[in-house]
Amino acid sequence: MHFKRYAGNPILGPMPGSPWGANEARNPGVVFDGKTFHMVFTASSGAGADCRIALGYASSSDGFRFERRPQVFIPPSSNEGAFDWGDAEDPRITTIDGRHYIAYAGRAVNQVRGLAQGYIPKNIPNRHPTWTQVFRRVGLAVTDDFQTVEKLGPITSEFLCDANVALFPERIGGRYAMLHRPTPFLPGNHGCQYSPAGIFLAFSGNLLKWFDNDDNAVNREVPDDYMLIRPEQRWEEQKVGGSGVPIRTDAGWLMMYHAKDRAHKYRIGLLLLDLEDPLKVLARTPEPVFEPESDFEKSGRYKGGCVFPCANVVVGDEVFIYYGASDEFIGVATTSLRDMLAYVQRFPVRNQAFFYRAPGERS
Secondary structure, eight states: OOOEEOTTOOSBOOOTTOSSOSSEEEEEEEEEOSSOEEEEEEEEOSOGGGOOBEEEEEEESSSSSOEEOSSOSBOOOSSTTSTTSSEEEEEEEEEETTEEEEEEEEESSOTTTTGGGTOOOTTSGGGOOOHHHHSEEEEEEEESSSSSOEEEEEOSOTTSBOOOOEEOSSOBTTBEEEEEOOBSSOTTSTHHHHSOBOEEEEEESSSSOOBOOOTTOTTTTOBSEEEEEOOOSGGGSSEEEEOSOOEEETTEEEEEEEEEOTTOOEEEEEEEEOSSOTTSEEEEOSSOSBOOOSHHHHOOSSOSSOEEEEEEEEETTEEEEEEEETTTEEEEEEEEHHHHHHHHTTSBOSSOOOOOOOGGGOO
8 A cells, every 4th residue: 555745744843933833733634625625733832831732724725735824723712611621632624515524622621731740720629630621522613614613512422531533424324423432541541551442433313412411311421332443453552543534435435543552653554334334344454554654753752653644635536644743743645545445445354343232222
């Protein structure tokens, strides 16, 4: 499987001296409207209690040379009690019925560069953060023009640490579908290697309600949820998570996923899911198809050895893969959609070993 890295990589990175975005530019969501590539990316400035991770915007006519706006596009909430008051990061963008939906991970406390340096916001009783104040929860925003944006609120459970949400670009069986990676612990802790995190698939009748809010329900606020894949190979030992938005093909839903091993190296694999029932994994690559190679991918101030795609944009037969590198830069690589599909189909899945409710039990 061949990916052609752009010779001008990284296409975005830190902007020293800027009022915002001086630390990094990473983990972008991207869509193409036929004329313009619209990118929403993660960046920050400052340190400790003064640092806030937020989402910026950049655009391009060719998919390689991007011009960024100087101001924040989606900031953390100004409400100190909100799920995303601390940070907003790692967007995935899905266009549904002409509107662009942005799923992003939020933290109630700035865990990465605030809490880790001893900062506790004033609203936390007894100065000890609770579980729900330090983990990630995913929110949804929508825009029609990338000029104005509306936050729609959180779409994952307040009882789970969740991330890597990507919406499918169309309804399946009359329902919306989303990929996500829920865990009952903070993934940065050692517990991840004893209970590896997998990719789950959730369904909803609308875009905002993905779980039962009935206070009398036994499993209150547990998503209508099914495990799709779990770690199987050594390069996946720590966790697997969805990357860009699934691509519809005649053969099935083609998608990229990322995996982390115990050495904290991130690599990329491919999945092919059934069109009508995406719970059926038709094919899965046993070895990574993309991994850190360039200097800016293998080393960095924050997370060397990391390639982290959040977008795969299809233009004709060409796929633009946009990825964060070392939690500091953004790169782009291209490949053929036809080649991606042919490659993953070389590895059919015959005995899918995962846990989900039987078809008659699905709600």
